[in-house]
Amino acid sequence: xxxxxxxxxxxxxxxxxxxxxxxxxxxxxxxxxxxxxxxxxxxxxxxxxxxxxxxxxxxxxxxxxxxxxxxxxxxxxxxxxxxxxxxxxxxxxxxxxxxxxxxxxxxxxxxxxxxxxxxxxxxxxxxxxxxxxxxxxxxxxxxxxxxxxxxxxxxxxxxxxxxxxxxxxxxxxxxxxxxxxxxxxxxxxxxxxxxxxxxxxxxxxxxxxxxxxxxxxxxxxxxxxxxxxxxxxxxxxxxxxxxxxxxxxxxxxxxxxxxxxxxxxxxxxxxxxxxxxxxxxxxxxxxxxxxxxxxxxxxxxxxxxxxxxxxxxxxxxxxxxxxxxxxxxxxxxxxxxxxxxxxxxxxxxxxxxxxxxxxxxxxxxxxxxxxxxxxxxxxxxxxxxxxxxxxxxxxxxxxxxxxxxxxxxxxxxxxxxxxxxxxxxxxxxxxxxxxxxxxxxxxxxxxxxxxxxxxxxxxxxxxxxxxxxxxxxxxxxxxxxxxxxxxxxxxxxxxxxxxxxxxxxxxxxxxxxxxxxxxxxxxxxxxxxxxxxxxxxxxxxxxxxxxxxxxxxxxxxxxxxxxxxxxxxxxxxxxxxxxxxxxxxxxxxxxxxxxxxxxxxxxxxxxxxxxxxxxxxxxxxxxxxxxxxxxxxxxxxxxxxxxxxxxx
Amino acid sequence: xxxxxxxxxxxxxxxxxxxxxxxxxxxxxxxxxxxxxxxxxxxxxxxxxxxxxxxxxxxxxxxxxxxxxxxxxxxxxxxxxxxxxxxxxxxxxxxxxxxxxxxxxxxxxxxxxxxxxxxxxxxxxxxxxxxxxxxxxxxxxxxxxxxxxxxxxxxxxxxxxxxxxxxxxxxxxxxxxxxxxxxxxxxxxxxxxxxxxxxxxxxxxxxxxxxxx
Numbered sequence: 134x135x136x137x138x139x140x141x142x143x144x145x146x147x148x149x150x151x152x153x154x155x156x157x158x159x160x161x162x163x164x165x166x167x168x169x170x171x172x173x174x175x176x177x178x179x180x181x182x183x184x185x186x187x188x189x190x191x192x193x194x195x196x197x198x199x200x201x202x203x204x205x206x207x208x209x210x211x212x213x214x215x216x217x218x219x220x221x222x223x224x225x226x227x228x229x230x231x232x233x234x235x236x237x238x239x240x241x242x243x244x245x246x247x248x249x250x251x252x253x254x255x256x257x258x259x260x261x262x263x264x265x266x267x268x269x270x271x272x273x274x275x276x277x278x279x280x281x282x283x284x285x286x287x288x289x290x291x292x293x294x295x296x297x298x299x300x301x302x303x304x305x306x307x308x309x310x311x312x313x314x315x316x317x318x319x320x321x322x323x324x325x326x327x328x329x330x331x332x333x334x335x336x337x338x339x340x341x342x343x344x345x346x347x348x349x350x351x352x353x354x355x356x357x358x359x360x361x362x363x364x365x366x367x368x369x370x371x372x373x374x375x376x377x378x379x380x381x382x383x384x385x386x387x388x389x390x391x392x393x394x395x396x397x398x399x400x401x402x403x404x405x406x407x408x409x410x411x412x413x414x415x416x417x418x419x420x421x422x423x424x425x426x427x428x429x430x431x432x433x434x435x436x437x438x439x440x441x442x443x444x445x446x447x448x449x450x451x452x453x454x455x456x457x458x459x460x461x462x463x464x465x466x467x468x469x470x471x472x473x474x475x476x477x478x479x480x481x482x483x484x485x486x487x488x489x490x491x492x493x494x495x496x497x498x499x500x501x502x503x504x505x506x507x508x509x510x511x512x513x514x515x516x517x518x519x520x521x522x523x524x525x526x527x528x529x530x531x532x533x534x535x536x537x538x539x540x541x542x543x544x545x546x547x548x549x550x551x552x553x554x555x556x557x558x559x560x561x562x563x564x565x566x567x568x569x570x571x572x573x574x575x576x577x578x579x580x581x582x583x584x585x586x587x588x589x590x591x592x593x594x595x596x597x598x599x600x601x602x603x604x605x606x607x608x609x610x611x612x613x614x615x616x617x618x619x620x621x622x623x624x625x626x627x628x629x630x631x632x633x634x635x636x637x638x639x640x641x642x643x644x645x646x647x648x649x650x651x652x653x654x655x656x657x658x659x660x661x662x663x664x665x666x667x668x669x670x671x672x673x674x675x676x677x678x679x680x681x682x683x684x685x686x687x688x689x690x691x692x693x694x695x696x697x698x699x700x701x702x703x704x705x706x707x708x709x710x711x712x713x714x715x716x717x718x719x720x721x722x723x724x725x726x727x728x729x730x731x732x733x734x735x736x737x738x739x740x741x742x743x744x745x746x747x748x749x750x751x752x753x754x755x756x757x758x759x760x761x762x763x764x765x766x767x768x769x770x771x772x773x774x775x776x777x778x779x780x781x
Numbered sequence: 782x783x784x785x786x787x788x789x790x791x792x793x794x795x796x797x798x799x800x801x802x803x804x805x806x807x808x809x810x811x812x813x814x815x816x817x818x819x820x821x822x823x824x825x826x827x828x829x830x831x832x833x834x835x836x837x838x839x840x841x842x843x844x845x846x847x848x849x850x851x852x853x854x855x856x857x858x859x860x861x862x863x864x865x866x867x868x869x870x871x872x873x874x875x876x877x878x879x880x881x882x883x884x885x886x887x888x889x890x891x892x893x894x895x896x897x898x899x900x901x902x903x904x905x906x907x908x909x910x911x912x913x914x915x916x917x918x919x920x921x922x923x924x925x926x927x928x929x930x931x932x933x934x935x936x937x938x939x940x941x942x943x944x945x946x947x948x949x950x951x952x953x954x955x956x957x958x959x960x961x962x963x964x965x966x967x968x969x970x971x972x973x974x975x976x977x978x979x980x981x982x983x984x985x986x987x988x989x990x991x992x993x994x
Contacts, residue, residue, distance in 0.1 A: 191826035
């Protein structure tokens with residue numbers, strides 16, 4: 134129920150929350166779009182990622198030129214953090230618009246009670262749409278809101294705390310010191326992975342809910358990276374891919390990457406040593422009918438009705454023919470690893486649930502990807518069988534603890550062993566091996582050793598190579614061979630991981646300092662407390678204590694106000710109240726109810742007086758119901774009541 | 782807004798000659814003294830009228846740096862007009878014109894109209910390339926020539942519009958195959974109520990549910 138409400142909430146707010154200020158024009162476009170079709174409207178009007186700043190319909194049109202396939206990079210590279218590179222290119226005509234999408238978000242997890250330092254994080258997502266651009270567009274607009282919510286859900290367990298730090302150094306993968314709450318040990322890793330996983334499911338259900346109100350969104354893959362707490366997490370569902378490209382230590386110097394000043398900048402040959410020393414590590418695994426054959430056949434075996442007697446959930450060593458009927462054939466089903474014989478029957482001649490090999494493999498003869506968002510209404514070609522039950526939004530999540538990276542950075546290898554994370558849709562991976570991508574990454578970086586936009590150059594180079602060139606007969610070919618280049622949309626994000634880690638180290642220093650300050654403050658406050666207690670006792674005796682104010686709810690501390698009925702206040706306190714009002718006017722933002730321990734002795738004294746006045750209040754519930762009776766209230770009090778009225 | 786024709790332009794020339802500023806002056810009528818380096822390609826568009834017909838210019842502004850040359854080459858395809866720009870205050874940008882022209886001729890369709898532009902005419906005191914030299918180069922290579930100033934807007938309109946006029950004449954003469962979009966000319970769909978320049982007119986992404994991904 135609550136989830137349902139949250140979904141609606143996100144659905145309702147997300148369209149108005151584009152990550153960058155381009156909303157006005159987008160809305161205009163959206164409005165124009167509505168007029169053009171009798172169908173249901175798009176939830177989000179077609180757009181490219183906001184950081185590309187393609188704001189007008191003309192720019193969108195030009196960027197989707199299928200004849201030229203321009204490579205689009207961010208106009209302002211400062212919009213992406215850490216110099217992260219991005220480039221994209223539209224397909225050669227298989228769909229009218231670029232169905233890939235990308236997004237990023239930088240957020241901070243803040244403790245509502247301000248007991249712990251904030252925890253910043255950065256997210257990148259890449260979504261490869263099919264059968265329309267809707268699902269990928271929705272994911273690029275909404276996924277980060279959902280993820281943020283999931284992280285906030287376990288915020289009290291994620292935020293850095295004293296127990297985590299030992300001599301100012303963070304413990305690794307600290308498990309929680311609250312065995313009462315968990316029967317099993319749950320680490321921060323588990324919580325972040327869980328947040329990612331549940332966000333994937335949530336996103337998928339959001340698209341399902343929008344089916345009644347908006348045009349069919351199609352489906353999309355999702356590859357997401359999250360940089361938080363000194364670690365890198367990659368969650369993937371589908372056949373987009375994230376690959377960490379690294380270089381073996383020392384390769385930069387020994388290879389003698391010639392500074393570009395000594396040779397003509399356009400004539401630098403690919404450095405062979407350099408290339409040999411680069412290596413890729415996949416941080417995701419593709420989910421295609423072929424790689425997921427086991428899972429798919431198992432779904433079909435357990436729920437045969439999903440196949441509607443049209444398909445067979447069996448894999449054969451040799452394709453069954455009608456002439457082989459009655460003969461034995463090697464086969465396997467479900468999660469079997471080996472092969473076994475069975476006698477061929479008519480049922481075996483049905484179409485297999487998974488057919489084809491490699492990139493050409495298809496689920497129910499239709500779909501080439503088996504995880505991701507959307508596709509809720511997708512039907513199999515020819516048979517009309519529902520495909521969604523075979524799909525899942527469940528991502529694989531992989532993690533890298535950057536604090537464990539041992540890396541000697543040098544002039545020619547400023548990324549060190551932290552590596553470069555390349556996230557890209559299958560437009561890139563279909564025609565480029567991971568090795569080749571890693572080589573291109575470092576070749577390009579050594580060609581642009583100092584440029585601020587060097588990672589953008591890498592992204593551009595990767596896209597340019599995968600897109601290739603168009604020949605006279607209108608076919609796209611790779612530049613270095615006659616092989617076919619990709620005709621699909623291509624999107625590439627190039628993340629210098631070390632830049633994140635540098636930022637993280639800085640943050641660690643800052644928050645360690647903050648924690649120290651807190652500790653020192655707490656010690657000081659403890660000393661002050663005793664003095665305060667004495668004062669408190671004296672004043673409380675003089676005041677006529679009628680009713681005790683209930684302890685304020687922590688979240689409303691800021692708004693908690695003192696309500697005093699002046700008539701009943703002893704003359705002694707009236708003077709103090711005037712002082713109090715003066716102070717309130719001078720510092721209108723000051724919180725009146727503050728933990729004593731956070732205050733210096735003088736402030737603590739004032740707070741004590743204030744606290745006492747609260748106790749003096751005769752009828753705590755009067756002000757809201759009968760405001761006219763309280764004749765003398767401070768500005769702050771009035772403002773507060775206004776605030777309350779608005780909330781009602 | 783509907784149009785009779787859409788012409789695609791490309792702006793080329795060395796880095797720093799003012800390509801992006803020319804585009805900005807033409808589309809937005811403003812001058813930006815400090816302009817970030819163009820990486821990749823940027824787009825501009827404006828409607829003009831020639832012979833009583835509405836013509837939309839879609840302009841591709843390219844990166845001038847050598848590093849981007851190979852990518853820029855792929856953008857000549859499908860351009861009906863090119864503005865080849867040099868900076869009258871920097872002789873080397875004029876010297877590089879031959880290379881640019883070779884590139885353009887090699888990678889574009891043979892009917893592409895090329896306009897040679899000597900930009901920054903407002904900086905006459907720092908002039909390194911005489912107007913006559915520009916004129917001579919243009920004559921020799923069969924180009925139209927003009928000196929412009931993106932700062933003062935002098936001749937900027939004319940440069941874009943004259944190029945369009947020449948393309949328009951070529952269409953009238955039947956030189957262009959206007960049915961091939963790769964020639965950089967598109968016939969507008971004035972008769973139809975939907976606007977072809979807006980996304981979504983082709984249905985839900987135009988994809989079919991077949992063998993996707």
